[in-house]
Amino acid sequence: MNKKQLSERDICSKFITPALVYAGWDLVTQIREEFSLTKGRIIVRGKLHTRAKNKRADYVLFYKPNLPIAVIEAKDNNHTVGDGMQQALGYAEMLQIPFVFSSNGDGFLFHNKITTDGIIERELALDEFPTAETLWECWTKHRGLTEQQTTLVTQDYYSDGSNKTPRYYQLLAINKTIEAIAQGQNRILLVMATGTGKTFTAFQIIWRLWKSKTKRRILFLADRNILVDQTMTNDFKPFGSAMTKIQKRQANKSYEIYLSLYQAVTGNEEERNIYKQFSQDFFDLIVIDECHRGSAAIDSAWREILEYFSSATQIGLTATPKETKDVSNIDYFGEPIYTYSLRQGIDDGFLAPYKVVRIDLDKDLAGWRPDKGMLDKYGNEIEDRIYNQKDFDKTLVLEKRTQLVAKKISEFLKQTNRFDKTIVFCENIDHAERMRQALANENADLVAQNSKYVMRITGDNEEGKAELDNFIFPESKYPVIAVTSKLMTTGVDAQTCKLIVLDQRILSMTEFKQIIGRGTRINEDYDKYYFTIIDFRKATELFADPDFDGDPVQIYTPQSPDDSPVPPDFPENQPSGSDYPGLGGEQNWPDIAEPNPEDDDTTVRRYVVANVEVKVVAERVQYFDSNGKLITESLKDYTRKTLTKEFASLDDFLRRWSSSDKKQVIIEELANQGVFFDALADEIGRDCDPFDLVCHVAWDKPPLTRKQRADQLKQNNYFTRYGEQARKVLEALLDKYADEGIQHIEETQVLTIAPFNQFGTPLEIIRTFGGLDQYQQAVCDLEQALYAS
Template sequence: MTKKEKQALSESDICDLFITPAIKAAGWDQFTQIRREVTLTPGPVIVRGNMSSRNKKKKKFADYVLSWKSGVPVAVVEAKDNKHTVSQGMQQALGYAEILQVPSAFSSNGDAFASHNKAPIDEEIECEIPLDAFPPPAELWQRYKIYRNIADTEETLVVQPYYEDASGKEPRYYQTDAINRVVEAIAKGRKRLLLVMATGTGKTYTTFQIIWRLWKAKAVKRVLFLVDRNFLADQTLVNDFKPFGSVMTKIKNRTIDPAYQIYLGLYQALTGPTEADKAFKTVSPDFFDLVVIDECHRGSAAEDSAWREILDYYANAIQIGLTATPKETEYVSNITYFGEPVYTYSLKQGIEDGFLAPYKVVRIDIDKDLYGWTPPPGMTDDLGNAIEQREYNQQDMDRILILNQRTKLVAKRVMDLLRATDPFAKTIIFCEDIDHAERMRKAIVNAAGKLAIENPKYVMRITGDSPEGKAELDNFSDPESRFPVIVTTSELLTTGVDVKTCKLIVIDKTIRSLIIFKQIVGRGTRIDEEFKKYYFTIMDFKKATEHFRDPDFDGEPVVIYEPDGNDDPVPPDPPSDGDSGENGDEEEGVRKFYVSGVEVSIVAERVEYIGADGKLVTESYIDYTRKQIRQEYASLNDFLTRWQAAKKKDAILNELAEYGIKFELLAKEVGKDYDAFDLICHIAYAQPPLTRKERANNVKKRNYFTKYGEQARAVLYALLDKYADEGLSTIESPRVLRLRPFDAMGTPMEIIQNVFGGKARYEYALQELEDALFSQEQSA
């Protein structure tokens, strides 16, 4: 094959004819070790206004991922067509190697391989090797072992395969990284491990794969998975851990039956205040080989906690702590107990990759919160109690001072947003306490009107003291169940509850704790494509979202030797009692004043979105579109040159759509009669737009097509009318000649052959028509 012929081949052809055969010839098995076109990340979801779309430009997929026999990835290969140099894909390959945490990266254009080795011994880091000299599996596995510092004695455990289910579900890249890092650390003899993964990233599935590999390799025999919510144990039993089947049990009645190997336990069922309650002591300290503590930020690391008592008893076991929000204070430290995290996958990274839902923030300021309120001298509340004479501010609202009009205002604003978007979007409203949650429930019922009348479970209060509310928790979590739609709560839904389709989180609660704030945000971070949930909204009435500006919001966990803030003049958040999640409706000793008749109003409201740097920005959909278009085409001239050169204009529109730009959304903002060309020129380069009809009429006036025969002119004028009515995509579609009025002129083949004299001439005439539509004269 000549160089010219080779350069005419597509990238896919280069892979099939040169790269894949070279890798197979080196001893790599096509079915078990070579994976083609592996999607690593789907690309982040972009949110502007009430619309969302994926930025596919940021999608990451590797042309090849090469794995050792057990499925452990060891190398990536980036392919390019032969118009590129051998090493032109190396930077991409290195990026994918970083994601997969592998030492070997290769690039090829079908002539040779460029090789990068992160674990060199007596060789160059980067070099070029012939096509027939690709490294065999054993060589790259040895390189991986050096890179990961894996000893020969540790290899058996490290290469234990994953569980493969019938559906073909595979761990995502970060789950694979997490599993491998934990298994490798245990193989080295480490006994305390901390795994930090953001809410919604699949901690339980990741944990299942870790336990499966350790159990199958016989590195552990008996495993205890500890949770602090009963429904978490039940969910785990029937979902992620189901493959363990008959060897698995849930600990009940404070009895540990020695007949099983995998145990799911509620820590409240294993311990208690008296010695008789301490069921964990009914077996020997060496009974369990592995103890996994879910949501370990909720107190397991505190030296005087019930969980620590269990951990200390099983001190000889391997212990893994799972958390989305490491708790680090003077008194409680996950890191001090478990050590530095063996792996961390943050909320920011999850959103950037596109595995987690981004958020938009609606910040609302209420006048009495912002400016404060002082009662007139001698004023009494609704119960006749004298109101303490002082200024009440935002932190007092619904803790000490209850303004009924304020509660109604918040409820009305929530319902206004839902009615404008989706009245049946699953919503959680976080309130100060149980009393506030009940008052908010009532206010939502009144604001919802007909919606609440038609279904009494449209809004429910789910708090620790309400069995009726807690009974609806499963229905609220179930995407298939429409009701309840709105839930008011104070503490119960901050953690652990998996509501994949939650689209709105309302915060009317003072939140000083960064950890609690992260847990609340975590209620909305899951993406559910089946139910079209790609993002969520945070409606903030109490400035809680100021935590997003905290540099530690999504930073690495560190041990902070500072007081917990017990001298804070603001009353503390109501404490959690573990399973119920709430411990009462009032803080001890706090007197509340209920006041009707004081008018309140919204004085400021702004909407913010996640920017490219992960920080919140105030930006419209048009602003976002302008940035992306200018990123692709720096000037109007650059765009026009590319547009005029393109045989199919749709190709350019598809390229821009990869950024998450939807032209139908832009048309709603600018005008529905403008085509994509004018939307681009107007939004990105401030050009005055012309409607499709104006462009079509201008072409007709200039008699561009007098050189064509009568029938051809009739087809071209009909195409202009189609463009005016429906846009450019319609006339570029190969199906257009099947539509009216063309169907009356003959079949598509008859029109192309008999009227224009063949496909090439028809395509030339269509190109000439488009050139006339978008000529510089038209745009001037």
């Protein structure tokens, strides 16, 4: 056997896998081949998207099904034994595991991150691969784990026999938490971006602690009724009859897994006594979902529960740790034990990326000053000063501004899909109601068909709140547009939301992240791969803030006992729904309209001006570049940069295009980098071949249409070298190219459709050329002739 002629896959199956099995690794439970780490970032340009190549390790070795311990990167035998090492080290860093191997089938290069003898890399023969027990013993010794701690760390996670296993970052979050608890840590903070599976992660943590009998009674706290119910019927379902939901005035102590609303145990005095019916040491573990909301505030009613059960291990889950001068997750829970950020989630392809449409309005930029003595539409004299974006929809309403915003939102939906789920964030309830009216007028045809096309979903409106779940469920067509101010800022799992509109000044980074999180879930069944943010208030400038996706920095200043508590600011310190009568335990953060500055009848709460024109000054689209930075550039500019990075010169491109057996391979490689040929052809306004688009966009060559290229070739008497039947086939291929493009003539399946089926079966057509190799050569020659000029 000549190893040099074997493919990488052959090297794996004939040499690497047998070496692992020889070393005692179990083929079913411990060896995972072609292990996918990421899904591949979604790249968006215009209305099109594609996925970049995903990261996939050739082998990940598991000591137990939940404990990855080693990575192997394989290469074919034309590479050296260590050629895959740097790639493998990158995968090992993602998985945070210490043992890394590279192989070409001759042996292994072993990289040991925790070596004690000073030799970090050494070569091993094929029969010298270490056993699972050897590596695990080395790892536990390095971590300082006792036998009792190791028993907990090696407890299996739940598996129903399906292929659903935790993603790599969920494995890290689960394993780090379990190990921290095994080592005695009792306050733990996990930071995971919205849409990355916090509840599933929490379930696996609880399952392992419960099955190992490390924690026997467990309380899971969430803040919306639907979230508790969904958790019980979905992720937590395997707990079965051991699980219950705490209802108001009920404290059944015969269960082991308890789920509850914060509000169910922090309501009025009678309701608040529910949790006091449990002894202070009743729960061994408390998991607090969305812990950034109220539990972080030292004077919060929710915090009272945590302090009552202070002997329990407490795990806080959040997408956005709360860090202000008055509130701190870190002060209570400690530094996050693991963080998986929005940027990482988008980069890995697990979260939907976004593009931003920034729309600047003239009155927002320049401000507006009333004429002296000017009255608003209700006869109130308007105070003479300059009003700007800070004032609009708070102290001053420009009705035509609201109408213009509604018009621009509707125009966008008409250009994309008028039934794309949309959330519009307004300044307050009054603004939200006026926006609802304006959007209803802009979409009168659809509102006439169903009045729920646009709904105001705010904390004061029962009809709107009743439609929140219908907005969330992908199967429900209505409502399409949800107009809100604070109610839908967080905790709304809107998987199919494709448009978020910001007509609200947002100064809190926490609130901004929460709002962006409403759109980050991917739902491929409903064609949701990315979402758009339309920003009227410069809120997206927060993307440029270094703290947007950085680690939380503790800025909390603890108060002395003599200090009176600082009243919570809104929205930075948001109150729980239970703090506002009539909202009920199921609700999220309420929408709050500002109170009148004074109670006397002479105070005008806000001026309303009907006839001041408002115009759009600037409108631009921003995208992410390959480094995750938000940029503003045209499709052509982005494509030019991508192409000139990929090809050193026009000659380099021509050489690679000419030498490629299938042009479609190059086209697909470029598409994976976000070069969208269909969109470029639309922008240029011609039916051009990808070849011409590349030459035109990157090197300013005049583009030919596909028909022009085909006609040029026909005029050169190209087909005279072939017999009559073969000539007819090639002429038909050329016509197919002119109509549909190069990719359609490169596959032999094209011979099964009209007009080729008139020439005979695919086998008969191929025989006309003397066989398959000769047919493929004729197609290759045809392509070379097409691009010869």
